[in-house]
Amino acid sequence: MKLQQLRYIWEVAHHDLNVSATAKSLYTSQPGISKQIRLLEDELGLEVFARSGKHLTRVTPAGESIIHTAGEILRKVENIKQIAQEFSNEKKGVLSLATTHTQARYALPPVISSFIKQYPDVALHMHQGSPTQIAEMAADGTVDFAIATEGLELFGDLIMMPCYRWNRCVVVPKGHPLCKVPKLTLEALAEYPIVTYVFGFTGRSKLDEAFSRRGLSPKVVFTAADADVIKTYVRLGLGVGIVAKMAVDEQLDPDLVVLDASELFESSVTKIGFRRGTFMRGFMYDFVEKFAPHLNRDVVAKAVQCRNKAEMDELFEKVELPTH
Numbered sequence: 001m002k003l004q005q006l007r008y009i010w011e012v013a014h015h016d017l018n019v020s021a022t023a024k025s026l027y028t029s030q031p032g033i034s035k036q037i038r039l040l041e042d043e044l045g046l047e048v049f050a051r052s053g054k055h056l057t058r059v060t061p062a063g064e065s066i067i068h069t070a071g072e073i074l075r076k077v078e079n080i081k082q083i084a085q086e087f088s089n090e091k092k093g094v095l096s097l098a099t100t101h102t103q104a105r106y107a108l109p110p111v112i113s114s115f116i117k118q119y120p121d122v123a124l125h126m127h128q129g130s131p132t133q134i135a136e137m138a139a140d141g142t143v144d145f146a147i148a149t150e151g152l153e154l155f156g157d158l159i160m161m162p163c164y165r166w167n168r169c170v171v172v173p174k175g176h177p178l179c180k181v182p183k184l185t186l187e188a189l190a191e192y193p194i195v196t197y198v199f200g201f202t203g204r205s206k207l208d209e210a211f212s213r214r215g216l217s218p219k220v221v222f223t224a225a226d227a228d229v230i231k232t233y234v235r236l237g238l239g240v241g242i243v244a245k246m247a248v249d250e251q252l253d254p255d256l257v258v259l260d261a262s263e264l265f266e267s268s269v270t271k272i273g274f275r276r277g278t279f280m281r282g283f284m285y286d287f288v289e290k291f292a293p294h295l296n297r298d299v300v301a302k303a304v305q306c307r308n309k310a311e312m313d314e315l316f317e318k319v320e321l322p323t324h
Contacts, residue, residue, distance in 0.1 A: 003077065005040040006070040008033050009048050013067045014140070017049065017056040075141045079279040090282050092121040098134040099126065099147040101226045103270065106246045107164075107324065108147070111290045119283050130198075130225070138273055144284060146273045147291070150205060153309075158273040161303050162316050163292035165269055166324040167262035168207065171234050171241040171248055178240065179257050186214050186264055193221040193239030195230050207242060210265045231256065246324045269321065276304075294319055 008022070012033065015022040023030040041047050048063035049056040059067060085093055099108065104126060112124060127134075127143055131150040138146035139155040146152060152160045170189065172178050181188050196207060211218050221239050224230050227247035234241035235255065248258050272288060272295070274280075285297045295303075299315075306312040 001040065001043060002036070003073075005036045006073055008036050009040065009063070009067055010070045010074055012037070012049070012056065013059055013063075017058070019056065071140060075275070075277065078141065079277070082279045082281055085281070091119055093281060093283065094123045094125065095145075095284065095287060096125040096143040097127065097145050097147060098129060098137040098143040100131065100134065100149075101128055101228075102244050102247055103147050104128055105226075105228070106244070107270070108291070111287070114290055115283075115287055118286065122283050135273065138275055141275060144274060144278065145287070147270065148273075149268050149270050152271055152273045155273075157276050159276055159303055159306070160271045160273040160312070161288075161292070161295055161300070162269045162271050162319070162321055163295070164322045164324050165267045167245045167260075167267050168242055168265045169245040169248055170259040170261050171231060171243060171253070171256045172259065173235060173237065174255060174257055176240070176257065178259060184259050184261060184264065186211060186216055189240060189242075189264070190216045190218045192219075194218050194242060195222045195224075195233050195239040196220060196242040197227075197230070198223040198225050206266050206268055244324075267323070270324075292322075294321070 011022045019033050020030050023033055046062050047060050048066055050058045050060055131148040134146045134148045135152045135155045137143045139157055152158055222233050227243045230241050230243050288295045
C-alpha cells in the first residue's frame with residue numbers, strides 16, 4: 001500500500017468519481033491513476049469503487065470507510081509537512097480560508113491586508129461558498145479555517161470559536177415611506193416586499209425566527225448570498241433590504257437610507273472554525289488573533305482542549321465580543 005494510492009482514491013472520491021478531472025488536478029495521467037487504484041484494490045481484496053464498464057459509478061460501503069481513513073492519514077501527513085516547515089521557515093507557507101461573501105467583502109479586508117504585510121511569504125487562498133460548503137471544506141481539510149455565522153455546528157469535528165457579534169439594518173431608497181415611521185417595527189416591515197439573504201446565509205435564520213415569533217409572514221420577493229446584489233435590487237425598487245449592518249457604508253451607498261434594526265432581530269455571532277487535530281503554525285495563530293483579538297494563542301489552546309459545545313460555551317461565557 002502506497003501513500004500515492006491513498007491520495008488517488010481520496011481525490012477521485014472528491015472529484016465526483018471523475019478520473020480524468022482528478023488526473024488534471026494532480027498533473028498526472030488517467031491510466032496511471034486507474035492502474036494504482038486497481039493495484040490497491042487487488043492488495044486489499046475488495047473494490048473501493050463500483051464500476052460500469054470502465055466508468056466508476058459509486059463508492060462501495062467498504063470504500064467509504066477506506067476513503068475516510070485515507071483522508072485522516074493524508075491530513076496527518078500534511079501535519080508532518082507543516083511541522084517541518086514551521087521549524088525550517090516559520091514565516092513561509094500557505095493559509096487557506098473558506099467564508100461567505102459578506103465576510104470576504106466587509107470583515108476580512110483589513111485583517112488580510114495587515115496579515116500580508118507581516119507575512120509576505122505566506123500565500124493566502126480564499127474560497128467562498130454557502131455555510132455548509134464552508135464547513136465541509138474545513139472538515140475535510142480543503143481549507144485551514146472556516147469563517148461563517150451559520151452551518152459550522154453541522155460538523156462535530158470542527159473547533160469553533162466566537163469572533164464578534166453583528167446586527168442587521170434595513171436599507172431603503174431615499175423617500176421610502178419607512179423613512180417617516182417614528183419607530184421601525186416588524187409589523188411595518190412586513191407590509192413591504194423584502195429583499196434579503198438566501199436562507200442559510202449570514203444569519204438568515206434569526207430574521208425568519210423574529211417574524212415567526214410575532215406571527216408574521218413577510219413577503220420575501222428576492223434573495224441573494226451577496227449583500228451588494230441585495231442593495232442593487234433595493235435601488236431598483238424591488239423591495240426593502242435587510243442586510244448585515246457592516247455591509248452598508250453611508251459614504252459608499254449615499255443613495256440608500258439605513259434604518260437601524262438591532263432591536264428587531266437578535267444579534268448573530270460570526271465564528272472561526274478549524275479541524276480538530278490541525279497543526280497550528282505560528283502565522284495561523286496570528287491570523288486568528290488579527291481577526292478576533294480576544295482569540296490569542298492561549299485562548300485558542302484552551303479551546304482545542306474543550307471536549308464539547310458546553311465546555312466551549314463556558315470558556316467564552318464571560319468574554320464580551322466586539323460588535324460590528
